[in-house]
Amino acid sequence: MKTIAVLLTCHNRKTFTLNCLDALYKCQLPDNIAIQVFLVDDGCTDGTSEAVHEAYEKVNVIQGTGSLYWNRGMHLAWATARVAHDFDYYLWLNDDTLLSNEGIIELLSVESYANEAVLVCGAVNSSKTGEFTYGGRSLSDAEVVPNGQLQYCAKINGNVVLVSKQISNAIGLLDPIFPHAIGDYDYGLRAMTYGYKIITTRKYIGVCERNCSLPKWCYSKIPFIKRVKALYSPLGNSHPKYFFIFENRHYGLSIALKHFLSIHLRVLFPWLWKF
Template sequence: MKLIAALLTVYNRKDKTLKCLEQLFNNNMPQGYLLDVYLVDDGSTDGTAEAVKNNFPQVNIITGSGNLFWNRGMHRAWEGAVAAKTYDFYLWLNDDTFIFNDTVEHLLKCSEELNYKSIVCGALCSENDPSKVTYGPRTKNTLIVPNGTLQEAFLINGNVVLVPKVVYDNVGMLDPIFPHAIGDFDYGLRAKRKGFKSYSTKKFIGTCENNVSLPKWCYAKTPIRERFKALYSPLGNAHPRYFFIYENRNFGFLQAFKHYISIHLRVILPQLWK
C-alpha cells in the first residue's frame, strides 16, 4: 500500500475549502493507494476549522498562529505529515483550486512515467474559459500549456504539486524562511540543483481563477506610505527581504541586488511602469 499526504493551509475561505476537500475526497483513488489530509487552519474566524471537522472528520487539522500565511502554513502541514507517518508522496493543494475527478490518478500516472523521481506540477485552467491556463508549471517566461506530453518546467506554482518521497528525502520541505509567496518557485529550483526535474501534467487537472489585479504597491493612486506598507506585507508578493534571499540563492547576487533596487524604485515612482 502506498501512502499520499495531501497538504493544505487555509484562512477564512470556508466555502472554497469545503469544496476543495469535497473534490479531493471524491477523486478516483487508484487501487493500492491511501490518502491522508493535513490541513493547517491559520486562525480562521469564519468557522472554517469547525466546518471541516464536521464535514470531513478524517482530516488532520493543525491550528496555526494566524501569522503563517501560505508557505509557512504548508511547511507546518508538511511537518505534521512527516511526524505522523512515512509517506510515498506529498500532494500540495490550494483551497481555491478545484481538481477534477481523475486528478490524483493522472498525477500518479505522470509520476510513474518519470520513475517516481520528479516533481509533477498540475496545469490549471479557468472555470469560465477551459482553454485559458491560469496557474501551474512555467518556463522561464510563461505558463506551460498542456499538450498531452510531459513538459519540463523551470518554475512551479504550488496550487497542485505531487512530490515523491525521493525528492523529499533529498530536498526536504518548503523553506519556512518565506512567509507567503516565492517558496514554491524556490522549492522547484532547489530540487533542480539536487538533480530532480519538474514536469507539467499532460492535461489540465483542475480550475483556479487568476488574481487579475496587481499588488497595491504597484499603483500610483495608492499613497506612498500605503505603498511601502503593502510592499513589506507578507502578502505583497515581492517583499524585498525575501525576494532578495530567493534571487540571491537561485540566480546570484547581481540579479538580486538589481531587483531589490528596482522594486523600491517602482514603489517610489510607480507611474514609470505600465
C-alpha cells in the same frame, strides 16, 4: 498500499476550503493508493475548523498562529505529516483549487511514466475561460500549457504539486524563511539543483481562477505610505527581504541587488511602469 499526504493551509475561506475538500474526496484513486489530509487552520475566525470537522472528520486539522500565511502554513502541514507517517507522496493543494475526478490519477501517471523521481506540477485552468491559470513555467516564466505530452518545467506554482518521498527526503520541505509567496518557485529551483526534473501534467487536472490584480504597491493611485506598507506586507508578493534571499540564492548577488533597487524605485515612481 501507497500513501499520499495531502497538504493544505487556509485562512477565513471556509467555502473555498470545503469545496476544495469535496472535490478532493471525489477524486478517483488507484486501488493501491490511500490519502490522508493535513490542513492548517491559520487563525480562521469564520468557523472553518468546525465546518471541516463536521463534514470531514478524518481530516487532520492543525492550528496555526494566525500569521503563517501560505508558505509557512504549508511547511507546518508538511512537517506534521512527516511525523505522523512515512508517506510515499506529499501533495500540495491550494484551497481555492478544485481537482478533477482524474486529477490524482494523472499526477501519479505522469510520475510513473517519467521512470525516475520527478516533481510533478499540476496544470489548472479557469472554469470561466478554460485558459491556463497556474502550473508549470519555463525559466523565462512562460506558461507551460498542457498538450497531451510530458513537458519539462523550470518553475512551479504551488496550487497542485506532487512530491515523492525520495525528493522530500533529499531536498527537505518548503523553506519557512519565506512567509507567503516565493516558496513554491524556490522549491522547484532547489529540486533542479539536486538533479531532479520537473514535469507538468499532460492535461488540466483542476480549476482555479487567476488572481489578476497586481499588488497594491504597484499602483500610483494608492497613497505612498500605503504602497510601502503593501510592499512590506507578507502578501506583497515581492517583499524586498525575501525576494532578495530568493534571487541571491538562485540567480546571484548582482541580479538580487538590481531587483531590490528596482522594486523600491517602482514604489517611489509607479507611473513609470506600464501594466
